[in-house]
Amino acid sequence: MAEMNLTLVTEFLLIAFTEYPEWALPLFLLFLFMYLITLLGNLGMIILVRMDHQLHTPMYFLLSHLAFMDICYSSVTVPQMLAALLEHGAALSYTRCAAQFFLFTFFGSIDCYLLALMAYDRYLAVCQPLLYVTIMTQQACLSLVAGAYVAGLVSALVRTVSAFTLSFCGTNEIDFIFCDLPPLLKLTCGESYTQEVVIIVFAIFVIPASMVVILVSYLFIIVAIMRIPAGSRAKTFSTCTSHLTAVSLFFGTLIFMYLRGNSGQSLEKNRVVSVLYTAVIPMLNLLIYSLRNKEVKEALRKILNRAKLS
Template sequence: MAQANLTFVTEFLLIAFTEHPERALPLFFLFLFIYLTTLWGNLGMIAVIRADRRLHTPMYFLLSHLSFMDICYSSVTVPQTMAVLLQHGATLSYARCAAQFFLFTFFGSIDCYLLALMAYDRYVAVCQPLLYVSIMTQGTRLGLVAGAYLAGLSSASVRTISAFTLSFCGSNEIDFIFCDLPPLLKLTCGDSYTQEVVIIVFAIFVIPACMVVILVSYLFIVVAIMKIPSVGGRAKTFSTCASHLTAVSLFFGTLIFMYLRDNSGQSSEKDRVVSVFYTTVIPMLNPLIYSLRNKEVKDALRKMLNRVRLS
């Protein structure tokens, strides 16, 4: 009888940031600034890598794909957030919410795999320098990136099917900036144990598996660096990994907070702040992290700007 009285959800209402209407316009321009900076920063990174032959290396090949993923990743969520702010809420159909969830998971998973591949690239460069060219061939690079895309597609497909075969009933309000897993799970009713186990297993497969690759790679890198006799040599070698370590710490730190924890009793406001950070701020920061801490990228950027100025 109780089951018959339940109202099943056919559309979702995003209500994030609607409790303070006076903040909507300033927040809209803030998100617009972040989004435009993300687009120009990552497009600029891709253009610099393509324009300078010195950057046609495996590391920068992976970085160009990471920049492309950051553009896609941010584009799935930030325009939606700006629409919510302007309209003081936004209604999404069931299919549109599922599509957004799939794309967000797809691009986010590929980001994880690319960061793991970049750690492996640094391991080969530092620990096997004489074999680097023969190991990281063009065919190997293309194969690794294609594998990351296929793994992202399979992960996103299974998680989306599992999430959207859940029963959503009662309130359709999502106090969040997009259709993400934690707020969707709060709307579920009925027996969802099997689907939740599948979702958690795939989250464990993507995030911790990539982290294991990164940690093991850097363990070998640290051991190799400690064997370098000169302090200057150690610092120079470690500096080639500093940008990647910074990006990894920011990205995986926020993902762990959101997905690999007990969601019960967690405040929506705190989750919202963290989600804003990993969906909007990190994609904007990555080009800055890799350009400001990387002499080769700075030199290539300076060279491209001089060319533009002279033309």
């Protein structure tokens, strides 16, 4: 029986897509296009929310932070993907891999919490309209967002420390597009039960906990909508459709990657899903909240008209 290679890993090689060199340039151009749309579009959304007084509401305050997180979230991984495509693979030091894992977990966790807060905001707007202004004050919004950042920081610190105190040995090749948890766990050797339990527990506090808040909020929203006249239901629920679409896309991909069993996982499917939640969804969030939002389109139209007049 061959002995296991116990050489400690000090560098990680990202080899995803290297077996298809002919696709390197088309994929590079595609990812670059999506990344530029994500950067420019979300930055534009932040500026639009700041400039238009009609968008100075709790919902758009949360949306501006979500746009900022989408910029940070994609910037952690997409430039690395672009470099790997140009160089037909990329080498990351142990420290750089850990830093990428920490930042990706940090921004991803905050994304989850912000989507949960937006669901809570919709619940208050639909179910408690008379108390909405007194509950969702500017100070309350700042406190909720600050809490999301702190919770994301704690989660990222604990998960990163737990993941990178594992023993990595044998091959240092990661058949993936960045330093994510599933491929890293495949490189481990020795006892890792305690660290994996900690990682799973904190994953439960981020993804399922956020989903519970969202599901409960929309359960109350649906109950409240069913009590109003039929003619007004569609208009009331239309204020929630953009958020529901973003939630379905984001949490659907996260569940596929992190909350399913390890048996029978396809590397090809994992790569496609990882591209979805790192490059595609941050761009789609922008399109969802702009093209399907009358207030955002109206604010953009006013700013463009001002620019023409000046």
